[in-house]
Amino acid sequence: MAPLSIIAGEIRQRWRPLLIWGVLFAALHQVAMFLALVLRFRDWPNYVTFYDWPGNVLHIIRSTPSVRDMIGIIREEWLIEIGRMNYDYGTGISEWSLNIMPSRLLVLCLLGAMVGLAFSLLRRNACAAPTRAGLKATTGLGAFMVALTNVTMSWVVCCATPTWVVGLAMLGLGTSTSLALERSGPLLSVMGFGLLTALILYLAWRKSRPAQQSKGVPAHA
Amino acid sequence: MKTFLKTTLTSTALVPLAFAAWAEEITIAIGHQSMCTDTYTAGIVVKELGLLEKYLPTDGEYADAEWNITWSDYSSGGPITNQMLANKLNIGVMGDYPLIVNGAKFQETDSLRSIYVAGTGYNLKGSGNAIVVPVESDIYSIDQLRGKSVSTPVGSAAWGMLLKAMQDNDMPAGEYVLKNQSPAVGAANIAAGKIDAHSDFCPWSEIMEFRGTGRKIYDGSEAGVPYLHGVVVREDFAEEYPEVVEAFLKAVIEAGDWIREDPMRAVTEMETWTGVEKEVLYLYFSEGGHLTLDPTIKTEWVDALKFDHGVLVREKAIPPLDFEAWITEDYIKAAYADMGLDYEADKAATIDPKEANAGLPAEIWHARDGVSTYETMPEFLAAVATMRGTGAKLNATYVYDSETGLKLFGKTAFWVKADEDYATFLRKGEAEDYAATHAGEVITFDAAIADFTSEG
Incomplete structure (x- = not known):
């Protein structure tokens, strides 16, 4: 129980900085996606749409009998869509867009806070430089897995639905490979969170260890 | 007494207002695609002509109903399905592959279902999808795509056709680059x-x-799988307002009639609504065009959809789909019955372009005088030569592929001159074969016209 109480204590003491970590992480994620789209397509967005997210969520709650379905559908609701419309053909087609989804912002906020907590615990841990580097890399890997699977860019080639594999496709991964990976998104996200959780528990356990070892040893012998 | 009278009068005056306040507002939200021709009879035509409003019920429980009809235009079927899941759309119109994803995604949920209630149009052999190369390219057949880059909107009907075409031509995925x-x-x-x-x-x-940038090397008809579009409705909406679904399908039927009645008027109007050139739309909606407008659900369509689902399961691992539960003919049959039409007769009829278009005349669309028809190729070519000679503006010319019966732009067809007659083809290979067996030669459209251009 000692690691858990150390984590709880850390959160109690440092909840403000952790919240800032979370909010900043979520905001930077959106900025990174936006820049990725602009750089990849070499065009600025030419439209922005704001959605009535609270109203839409209420509508979904009222019209979806199953709570499980409700959560799945709300998860895909958009708050803001910013993208580029191509008017060369017909009445216009949205080529690409960044879709800001509150559900993903929440996930990214939690992820940012966890990364902040991991770094905070790491700072208070006395360990050798290679171990520290390994732990930092593990934090980075966990964060990367979650951040990657929470990409909300859409590209009309993928039938215009925002999916995390659009990020992979934009990076140049083959279409078939990207699509084959699409359904493994939730698993990768869970693995990323699992990795971060395990790391935080490990760091808290390490922090609790010297205190346990010193039990019964006179402080000033 | 005075107070009583006042109260009574006020109450009486408020009764109609109270009833008005109780009048139910029924929202009908429809998702359509103005850049997908095969959806027009359940989309842009119904919207612009106000046909749904015409057929909405006005009696019984709907006597006091207030209708709130909204139309949302999408560039593909995927977002329509997402919006239907969120109940922001009640009705969606889309192509075969997105339709299947729609049904499967709904059936994946615990509590929501969609139903496939009607078609909008079809091409029996699969025309509508095609593989195009740059007009100056030296690629003329699918075999020549080995080692080349081919792009497609993945997940669309065209993507499904491309996969089948490559399989049929023994070209595994590793032998071309899919983008x-x-x-x-x-x-x-x-x-x-x-x-x-x-x-x-x-x-x-x-x-x-039409814009002169691309040339077809493969038409969807070669894959031999019907290409169709249809209408899906949220099941809870259909159960609550079955009369509204019927009204929508009556509007779909009338939209088809309106197009058939005067294709020229229809495509001219549709160009202003969608931005798609009327000459292109004419290729679809005129007599002998690619699209057969027919809302019935045929057994062949169900088989085609099952085939498409198999492709999607292999390539995109989409969830299973119970076709029995998903497809229902009840609403379209009721709409037919109400309009005094014979559903079974329409269901039994299928149009094969090769048979149906045999002997149809070639056409010239004169910018000022409209469309004129010509029974023989020499007559047609002579008329084009004469019109060009006067400097007249020709919007487009239309001929038919001798192999498949598909309607083609005259300028993009491969022409074969044999003896004093001419034949037109979609693909160069077939034109060459025909030329070889008929002691003819493959020529360009301009060369064929030149035969009828008098000197001086």
């Missing part, structure tokens, strides 16, 4: 010669041909 490109990007890349080939759905291939 994921939207219709607009693909069309732009074809125009700029940045991609070797692009596979797309209707009417993109024809837009590229």
